[in-house]
Amino acid sequence: MPITVADLTAHAQLGLRVVWADEQAAARPWSWVHSSDLADPTPFLGDGDALLTTGTQWSSDDEIEPWVARLAVAGVPGVGFGTEVIRDGTPDALVAACARHGIALLEVPYRTPFIAVTRAVADADARERYARVRWTLETQRALALAALRPEGVAAVLAELARRIEAPVALVSLVEAESAHGEAPETVAEAARRMLTAGRRAARTVDGWSLQTVGAPGSLAGVLAVGPMSPDDDAVRAVVTSVVAMAGLAPREAPRSEGGDARERLERLRTQLARLLAESDPAPLRPAEQDGETGAELLATLRVHDAGTGEELEATLTAWLQEDAVAEAAALRLGIHRHTVRARVRRAGDVLDRDLSSFAARAELWAVLHAEGRL
Numbered sequence: 001m002p003i004t005v006a007d008l009t010a011h012a013q014l015g016l017r018v019v020w021a022d023e024q025a026a027a028r029p030w031s032w033v034h035s036s037d038l039a040d041p042t043p044f045l046g047d048g049d050a051l052l053t054t055g056t057q058w059s060s061d062d063e064i065e066p067w068v069a070r071l072a073v074a075g076v077p078g079v080g081f082g083t084e085v086i087r088d089g090t091p092d093a094l095v096a097a098c099a100r101h102g103i104a105l106l107e108v109p110y111r112t113p114f115i116a117v118t119r120a121v122a123d124a125d126a127r128e129r130y131a132r133v134r135w136t137l138e139t140q141r142a143l144a145l146a147a148l149r150p151e152g153v154a155a156v157l158a159e160l161a162r163r164i165e166a167p168v169a170l171v172s173l174v175e176a177e178s179a180h181g182e183a184p185e186t187v188a189e190a191a192r193r194m195l196t197a198g199r200r201a202a203r204t205v206d207g208w209s210l211q212t213v214g215a216p217g218s219l220a221g222v223l224a225v226g227p228m229s230p231d232d233d234a235v236r237a238v239v240t241s242v243v244a245m246a247g248l249a250p251r252e253a254p255r256s257e258g259g260d261a262r263e264r265l266e267r268l269r270t271q272l273a274r275l276l277a278e279s280d281p282a283p284l285r286p287a288e289q290d291g292e293t294g295a296e297l298l299a300t301l302r303v304h305d306a307g308t309g310e311e312l313e314a315t316l317t318a319w320l321q322e323d324a325v326a327e328a329a330a331l332r333l334g335i336h337r338h339t340v341r342a343r344v345r346r347a348g349d350v351l352d353r354d355l356s357s358f359a360a361r362a363e364l365w366a367v368l369h370a371e372g373r374l
Contacts, residue, residue: 002029003124005078005104011120014112016080019090021104028077028104033121035114039063040070047075050121052114054085061093068097079103080117084110132234137323139163139238144362160242164235166228170213171195172221183208183224191222213243241358297351297367304350312350315343317373320365 005026009016018026031048034041037056045051051071058064071079079098081090090107098105108117142159149155153170161168169183171191183191190205194212198219202211207227214220223243228235301313315333319340322328326344330337344355353360368374 003121004029007124015109017107019105019107020095020099025102025104030077030121033118042070042074045074045076050078051076052080054082056086061091064093065097068101072101072103080106080108082108134323136234136237140241140358156242164228167226169224170221171224187224191224194222195219211243312343312347315340316347317368319344
């Protein structure tokens with residue numbers, strides 16, 4: 001969720017008081033907050049940046065209205081006025097101007113330094129970013145597990161639709177496999193035209209995002225994702241991972257549900273890595289390594305650990321158990337977070353994998369899961 005007036009006033013220790021904010025102004029997100037007493041601070045502000053001021057720039061209240069008007073044009077969502085520095089209370093002219101231009105106005109008491117407000121915004125932003133990273137990792141893990149179910153691609157699409165709370169469909173030249181709602185005919189028709197062209201492409205139709213699945217000349221379909229909110233980097237990362245996985249199940253002959261779980265996980269690991277290499281203009285690893293098995297990956301780690309005592313396998317296991325968060329893995333292992341990061345980088349070098357990528361993490365996670373380590 002974006003940082004809003006309600007988030008800031010919830011910090012009782014700051015003592016902030018809302019002087020004016022209608023429903024719309026109160027809901028506007030704050031991307032950051034600066035402090036300035038310049039007559040025109042707008043050259044240093046971006047859209048969504050709020051402003052804290054003590055009002056020393058105003059020689060008279062007549063200068064307040066044009067000052068607020070400039071902030072409104074710059075996209076400033078809120079103003080915090082520091083009281084008892086230059087004047088007691090918040091100027092009536094500032095209240096009227098903020099109400100006229102739809103900018104939320106907060107009163108900052110003398111005991112609260114402006115840096116404390118900035119820190120509160122920064123902390124809220126950090127928590128939000130961390131939450132989105134965890135959501136991305138948890139969703140990608142759920143999608144990888146869905147790909148192992150007997151339903152194959154249908155299970156992946158259903159899981160994606162549930163996670164992003166939007167309709168999803170995989171459109172082929174013949175039909176659309178719906179997971180949650182159905183793609184409108186205009187969307188399905190546009191997707192079929194993309195498939196007929198035979199080239200990788202992405203476009204938006206009637207609010208739906210369309211992206212081809214597979215390599216040029218052998219497209220498996222078009223992933224159609226309906227209008228969703230929020231459409232942020234976390235959602236886009238998850239949709240990209242589904243584009244990579246969506247072609248897996250249709251390319252596999254059906255197998256009995258009683259099949260060997262380790263074999264299915266190994267098959268997913270190999271196919272996922274191959275499809276990602278096909279769909280990425282800069283392959284994540286050399287194609288000749290596609291045949292490397294999970295057992296060989298673990299053997300490489302164990303030989304290295306036996307010779308160096310670096311415990312890379314144990315570190316990677318804890319790291320993936322904690323959703324690739326170094327701090328949490330460090331607590332689990334009882335070592336410093338920098339040691340965890342160094343070992344992960346070292347493991348990437350040993351395995352010739354980019355462990356900052358979803359493809360490499362998913363591959364390694366599937367191998368360790370098959371071994372009963374996760």
